[in-house]
Amino acid sequence: MEKSARPRTALNECVKVVVRCRPLSQKEKNEGYDEVKKARPEQKWYERLSSKNPVDNKKFEGPLQVVKVWPERGAVQVYNPKGQDKLFTYDAAYDCTADTQTIYDEMVRPLVASVLDGFNGCVFAYGQTGTGKTHTMEGTADHEGIIPRAFRHIWAHIENGASPDVTHLVSCSYVELYLEDVRDLLSKECKKLTIRGQELNGFYIPEMTSVVCKSAAEMVRVMRAGNKNRAAGRTDMNEHSSRSHAVFLVTVETAHRPTNRIRVGKLNLVDLAGSERQAKTNASAERLREASRINQALSSLGNVISALAENSPHVPYRDSKLTRILQDSLGGNSKTIMIANIGPASYNYDETITTLRYAHRAKAIKNKPVRNEDPKDAKLREYQAEIERLRALIEQRKTASLDKKPKKPPKVKPQAQDNVLVEEDTVSIENENILAESTIEQEKNKTEELEQQIKALEERLVQGGGGGGKELINNLNESQVILEQRHMEIAERKKREVEMQQRIELEEETTASVTNTFTTLQQEVDHKTQRLKKCVSKYLWLREEMVEQREAHDAERREREALQAALIAALRRRLLLADSLVPDAGRPAVLRARYSDDSDSWELRQVPKSVPSALKKEHVVESVGRKSARAAPRPTTAHRLGTAGVR
Numbered sequence: 116m117e118k119s120a121r122p123r124t125a126l127n128e129c130v131k132v133v134v135r136c137r138p139l140s141q142k143e144k145n146e147g148y149d150e151v152k153k154a155r156p157e158q159k160w161y162e163r164l165s166s167k168n169p170v171d172n173k174k175f176e177g178p179l180q181v182v183k184v185w186p187e188r189g190a191v192q193v194y195n196p197k198g199q200d201k202l203f204t205y206d207a208a209y210d211c212t213a214d215t216q217t218i219y220d221e222m223v224r225p226l227v228a229s230v231l232d233g234f235n236g237c238v239f240a241y242g243q244t245g246t247g248k249t250h251t252m253e254g255t256a257d258h259e260g261i262i263p264r265a266f267r268h269i270w271a272h273i274e275n276g277a278s279p280d281v282t283h284l285v286s287c288s289y290v291e292l293y294l295e296d297v298r299d300l301l302s303k304e305c306k307k308l309t310i311r312g313q314e315l316n317g318f319y320i321p322e323m324t325s326v327v328c329k330s331a332a333e334m335v336r337v338m339r340a341g342n343k344n345r346a347a348g349r350t351d352m353n354e355h356s357s358r359s360h361a362v363f364l365v366t367v368e369t370a371h372r373p374t375n376r377i378r379v380g381k382l383n384l385v386d387l388a389g390s391e392r393q394a395k396t397n398a399s400a401e402r403l404r405e406a407s408r409i410n411q412a413l414s415s416l417g418n419v420i421s422a423l424a425e426n427s428p429h430v431p432y433r434d435s436k437l438t439r440i441l442q443d444s445l446g447g448n449s450k451t452i453m454i455a456n457i458g459p460a461s462y463n464y465d466e467t468i469t470t471l472r473y474a475h476r477a478k479a480i481k482n483k484p485v486r487n488e489d490p491k492d493a494k495l496r497e498y499q500a501e502i503e504r505l506r507a508l509i510e511q512r513k514t515a516s517l518d519k520k521p522k523k524p525p526k527v528k529p530q531a532q533d534n535v536l537v538e539e540d541t542v543s544i545e546n547e548n549i550l551a552e553s554t555i556e557q558e559k560n561k562t563e564e565l566e567q568q569i570k571a572l573e574e575r576l577v578q579g580g581g582g583g584g585k586e587l588i589n590n591l592n593e594s595q596v597i598l599e600q601r602h603m604e605i606a607e608r609k610k611r612e613v614e615m616q617q618r619i620e621l622e623e624e625t626t627a628s629v630t631n632t633f634t635t636l637q638q639e640v641d642h643k644t645q646r647l648k649k650c651v652s653k654y655l656w657l658r659e660e661m662v663e664q665r666e667a668h669d670a671e672r673r674e675r676e677a678l679q680a681a682l683i684a685a686l687r688r689r690l691l692l693a694d695s696l697v698p699d700a701g702r703p704a705v706l707r708a709r710y711s712d713d714s715d716s717w718e719l720r721q722v723p724k725s726v727p728s729a730l731k732k733e734h735v736v737e738s739v740g741r742k743s744a745r746a747a748p749r750p751t752t753a754h755r756l757g758t759a760g761v762r
């Protein structure tokens with residue numbers, strides 16, 4: 116099993132990006148979104164080049180399906196009413212006919228195999244609300260998602276492991292990020308947790324519940340138990356919308372007895388909450404607050420992706436808890452897959468383009484996965500040491516109890532005068548024996564207790580080749596392994612085909628003029644005109660893209676400002692209601708945003724006016740968004756409410 120010649124480190128590895136487009140929902144079909152845009156009046160390139168603003172504000176004239184996926188090219192094309200269609204390429208692209216099995220076999224299976232080999236892995240689903248992130252990651256009652264498939268894969272590997280010299284320990288944890296709080300979904304009352312720095316091997320939450328599991332079914336039960344505690348709600352965009360980011364962490368520890376080495380692979384399975392436009396959601400105050408935090412965390416994630424893609428010297432990981440948790444997965448010690456989920460309908464055009472842009476940027480992120488060998492915090496090592504200690508204790512007790520064996524009473528002699536003495540001896544020996552027997556009984560109980568402890572510890576560990584023993588099961592396991600290998604081979608071939616296709620397209624563009632030979636001048640002119648047109652098209656595309664990105668950025672900023680204004684208005688209303696409770700009620704006051712080191716957050720404080728500064732008692736009204744001290748921006752004017760507004 117063990118091959119010491121294998122390298123411990125992998126080369127820099129880019130984040131793999133996969134796009135999945137969900138089918139139209141029944142509601143969308145009823146509204147007529149199943150019409151596909153086939154032809155679009157094309158503006159002549161020289162007309163568009165001469166126009167001052169290449170992007171007019173043309174909108175969709177009716178409901179349309181605007182996304183076309185090219186699985187064989189790993190490309191996604193989006194019909195653009197404002198200009199040229201958008202075309203993005205990825206490691207893989209799946210249309211609405213693709214099932215999760217295919218995505219798992221082609222993309223996720225190799226990653227989970229690496230985790231079983233001691234690497235860290237992360238799969239995270241990103242996208243607008245209602246685009247199928249939960250469907251992809253968890254699945255539904257009749258459709259298995261990536262997470263339960265990964266469980267089955269892990270246990271198939273353990274059960275098929277040929278060597279009984281290999282011991283495994285599989286544990287899982289489940290946390291969610293709700294309103295910037297990390298909550299333990301596997302603890303009673305979902306206790307709040309604190310992320311303690313960044314360890315070498317993934318994020319570190321000391322009090323997080325960790326459940327040792329012994330089968331895939333047990334892991335599914337743990338996931339379902341956690342899901343019951345997850346924050347979910349109904350929005351206009353999704354009947355069952357996840358209102359939190361959920362991270363399911365699987366740790367697989369593997370000990371190889373001959374070499375006494377332990378490998379620890381950690382797999383983060385992340386279902387992010389969806390971004391959403393407030394204008395579309397008709398959100399209530401509570402949903403607004405949730406959405407604001409969701410969008411805030413996602414925008415931090417976007418900033419981290421951009422900084423990494425641009426090789427920026429500062430990556431703002433500390434801007435949100437989500438980015439702290441994903442720190443290793445993005446630009447660190449992990450192999451990572453981002454699944455960007457999109458919807459096909461035209462009313463989601465802006466969000467689809469935003470998701471595709473982020474996903475495209477994420478392709479440039481380079482990770483540095485390292486196999487985790489013999490880490491200090493391996494639980495398996497702890498268990499093994501404890502079992503050894505208990506065994507040694509039992510041995511000690513056994514040798515000690517040999518000395519306490521009951522003595523035999525002396526034989527009664529025939530002489531009458533000696534009998535009294537002998538009887539006395541017998542009584543004392545019998546007493547000693549009763550004492551010794553009770554001590555032995557106690558020792559036996561203690562030994563049994565220790566043996567029980569060893570058994571309990573050993574039960575948590577799983578020996579490789581668990582499926583062995585029966586020939587039938589062995590054969591079944593073997594065929595399963597062969598089948599898995601075939602799946603991997605097919606997936607690998609398909610991946611290479613997509614890569615080849617993308618390379619051919621790129622080379623066609625760059626080398627056509629070099630390789631082409633022309634017999635007539637006219638041919639050369641035609642060819643060069645064609646090339647010029649292509650270059651101009653590309654230029655136009657980039658110009659449009661730039662303008663659109665600026666527009667999207669402005670729209671996002673405007674939306675955030677509107678959201679902030681709405682939240683502040685809600686806060687003001689609450690303040691007015693609670694006026695009588697405010698210590699300085701009646702006096703004019705201002706609201707100021709101050710950064711608090713204690714709570715690592717921005718706080719809205721009510722500061723009384725016209726009071727000598729020594730007597731000013733600030734009253735914290737509410738924490739506004741957590742930001743780390745280093746990365747936090749100065750409060751904007753939106754934070755500073757007018758003095759007239761609040762009494």
Ligand SMILES: Nc1ncnc2c1ncn2[C@@H]1O[C@H](COP(=O)(O)OP(=O)(O)OP(=O)(O)O)[C@@H](O)[C@H]1O
Nearest residue numbers: 137138244245246247248249250353356357388389
């Ligand atoms: N590939 C797919 N095939 C069939 N149905 C799908 C697919 N993707 C999503 N759906 C359906 O679309 C609906 C919304 O999906 P889901 O809840 O997974 O979205 P989401 O992105 O997780 O949303 P949110 O961010 O609000 O939690 C569900 O009814 C789901 O079953």
